[in-house]
Amino acid sequence: MGAKIVFIKDTAVNQDTTQDFYVHFSNILRENALEGKVQVVRVADIGIYGQGLVVKFPEENIIYANVQEKDLKNIVDKTVRDGQVIKELLYQPEPKQLRIVLRNCGEIDPENIDEYIAKDGYRALAKAINDYQPEQVIEELKKSGLRGRGGAGFPTWLKWKLTRETPEAQKYVICNADEGDPGAYMDRGVLEGDPHSVIEGLILAGYAIGASKGYFYVRAEYPLAVERIEKALKQAYDCGFLGKNIFGSSFSFEVDIRLGAGAFVCGEETALIASIEGRRGTPRPRPPYPSVKGLWGKPTAINNVETLANIPPIILKGGAWYASIGTEKSKGTKVFALTGKVKNSGLVEVPMGITLREIVFDIGGGMFSGKGLKAIQTGGPSGGVIPKEYLDTPVDYENLQKLGSIMGSGGMIVMDEDDCMVDIAKFYLGFCVDESCGKCVPCRIGGYQMLNLLNKITESRGELTDLDSLKRIAVAMQKASLCALGQTAANPVVSTIRYFEEEYKDHIVNKKCRSHKCKHLLNYNVIQEKCKRCRVCVINCPVNAIEGDKEKGFFVDPKTCVRCGKCYEVCKFNAIFKE
Amino acid sequence: MGKLTPKDLERIKTAHADDGKDWIKVGMSTCGIAAGADKVYALFVEEIKKRNLNIQVKKCGCQGMCYSEPSVEVRVKGLPDVIYGKVDKEGVIKILDKHVCGNALVKDSIYELRTKR
Ligand SMILES: Cc1cc2nc3c(=O)[nH]c(=O)nc-3n(C[C@H](O)[C@H](O)[C@H](O)COP(=O)(O)O)c2cc1C
């Protein structure tokens, strides 16, 4: 028998006294002659935040929070010696995450089909084929309330029903694994961590809509995902989950992989289909929707990776089970790639209806920088920012839309006071301008013009009328663009103007960027009181913008200065200011 | 492997039910590998062979703790399952010396360490 293990961690927001506490704890153990019998372990993260000193007995799963040093004697006497629980100190955290899509990620070996099968893999497929008519599969999905996770949130059952009902002998299903949003990697995580869950979902889609052929459309920048899908497909063929007469039924299904060459627009369904057909990847007007006229002109159901990974558990546990999770109109869970200025960045999966605050502070562990949270970006280049005033909003499709952002595919970027909202808008718009396929004018020209205006504002040439122009072009793009890339490209600009118009005006009128991001708006100069006249800045300035001498002191000539920041970096006495 | 029937699925599930054996799991997604998880994995395999230890090394996908890669989860009988974060070569040796052979957790705080659930 090894020693009894106790985890400790100071979870206070602004301090970490774990080390002192550790010493104290060890002393008390020694006094009680228990030192060899107990191992106190300082952990870097205990999954609980803002609850003071936390003491956890992992074996018994007893957690004490807000522990004071005076409580230690009691803890040693009761819990360490006798295994008794001290009720007053007990802390019972509600688990905030719920892993349905990520159920096997990090658990199983993605390259071993047996491990997937051991986690109830391919049982949903067996159940559907043996017990359900295709219509019943769709019925179960309807009960579940599952909506597409690729961005738009279209009800999955309806997409499948429409595809099924289009009279045509040949139909197709496609898994959209193009994942192009900057900052998003949920789909990659699932494909690399549990490829079979997506394959099983795709086969079920084929069964439900009556397709005999499926495609994975994966971006070529995901070589490891491609490799794992290839391996998994081969295993699924070997086991008879793919191929002819699956589980002895009349249902046969084949799957192929197609690689995308990395154009963002190829994630759009009609462009994606064109790309598989070997044509140039540009969108076409809808209707007809792919459910009516898709790949090679045949009815096609196209679904996102995460959508498909949800299907097997729904079939296995029932639509009603899934519908019991989430909010009225948004059921189930959503995977987010939590990044930015948050302590624990990573993939999180949460039930719909959880608040942004819970995601950032209870799961993400709060801010990384120690600075205040300013806003959260969701939905990537098609989404917007949500300012801190709305942190308690329950996350679902409707609420995020009301706030001027979108659920999107699941990127979630936490921003603090150092992030400039104009700069953020410029980044996302710049991305869409680069990625616009150029087929339609509102997106091609509108995006470019908006970007010019943003550049003008961040380069100190802005005028107040620019704000009106931005808003006007945004409306034109939203209304007249051919595909959702152009229709949503202005969202980051519109939403930052909506919540942070003051910041835009600061750039335009006062020529100031309060986050010090827009370098053209920065002014550098020497703080005379701190300056030691060492001349280091003078020597390092690439354009000789620092004038003066040791007697008079040094000054930056704003006309010559190119705002490179070199002087600020090299001054050892912090005698250069920027604002 | 021939075609499987629903019965085979049951059989495989039972065969894979927790056998109480010890294991080490290394997160091997793109991000993990970029952070050096493949080297960590290889070193585990090499060292375990050298020392003739009875513990299996496995690969897995994203554990959700992308900020602390390479991350390694360890199960050894009698100890709680924990995930070590930011594991490097030195960390591998420590985990084997202390956790696997010494029956105690590696508490050196340079590693992130957390209980699962
Ligand atoms: C520019 C653009 C890029 C898109 N990229 C993706 C993507 O990478 N992955 C994805 O699943 N859907 C993407 N979509 C949405 C798809 O067009 C489509 O709605 C989705 O694949 C449908 O699947 P779902 O119903 O399961 O969400 C994109 C849409 C647009 C307009």
Ligand code: SF4
């Ligand atoms: S909106 Fe943009 S990306 Fe979409 S079709 Fe028009 S030009 Fe191409």
Ligand code: SF4
């Ligand atoms: S910011 Fe660069 S150019 Fe301006 S004074 Fe400092 S070193 Fe010279």
Ligand code: FES
């Ligand atoms: S993808 Fe590597 S741990 Fe999340």
